[in-house]
Amino acid sequence: MEEDVGSSGLHIVLFRPEIPQNTGNIGRLCAVTQSTLHLIHPLGFKIEDKHLRRSGMDYWYELNLFEHASWEDFIEHPNAPQRLWLFTTKAKQSFWDVPFESGDGLVFGNESSGAPEWLHEAIGDSARVTIPQYNEVLRSINLSTSVGIAAYEVLRQWRSF
Numbered sequence: 305m306e307e308d309v310g311s312s313g314l315h316i317v318l319f320r321p322e323i324p325q326n327t328g329n330i331g332r333l334c335a336v337t338q339s340t341l342h343l344i345h346p347l348g349f350k351i352e353d354k355h356l357r358r359s360g361m362d363y364w365y366e367l368n369l370f371e372h373a374s375w376e377d378f379i380e381h382p383n384a385p386q387r388l389w390l391f392t393t394k395a396k397q398s399f400w401d402v403p404f405e406s407g408d409g410l411v412f413g414n415e416s417s418g419a420p421e422w423l424h425e426a427i428g429d430s431a432r433v434t435i436p437q438y439n440e441v442l443r444s445i446n447l448s449t450s451v452g453i454a455a456y457e458v459l460r461q462w463r464s465f
Contacts, residue, residue, distance in 0.1 A: 311368055313406030314339040314458055315385040316451055317378070319423065320414045322348030328364075329448035335363040337455055342385075342409070343371045344378050375423065385409025388427055390419055391454055393444050395432035402433055404458040415447050 316339050321327045327343070334341040343351075351371070372378035386407035391399065411427065413419030424432065435445065435453055444450070 311340050312338040315409035317342040317409045317411040319344045322415045324349040326448040330451045331367050332363045335366040340368045345373050390427040390432045395434040397433050399433040410454050
């Protein structure tokens with residue numbers, strides 16, 4: 305599905321998401337914030353999955369959604385973000401220290417393994433950011449929670465609401 309239903313200037317990029325409920329929740333957040341959602345295939349579910357639709361509820365029709373067959377297809381797409389920020393636990397720079405700009409893309413790896421090493425290298429050290437965690441024992445927070453935290457920090461900086 306490729307629609308243009310308006311945009312806040314923020315792009316959320318999910319690299320090979322695996323859990324339909326997370327993607328549905330993120331789709332709903334993108335619809336509410338008028339952010340663009342990019343899904344990089346392969347997905348761990350069918351886009352018609354009932355769990356995806358239930359999580360996104362009736363907001364799915366308001367979603368500005370682009371699906372891409374691969375990372376390369378995403379990068380070459382005319383609606384690709386101008387700058388990319390990889391959210392990862394393997395970064396030293398906090399996302400609080402980044403001055404986000406309209407047109408930026410927030411990239412998130414999948415639920416089980418995050419972003420592969422080649423994607424870390426492609427995006428580069430200076431564009432890798434982390435959400436601070438106060439409990440170092442736990443691996444990370446949920447994908448849809450991470451996207452919500454990151455998206456609203458960007459919108460807070462922009463004072464979009």
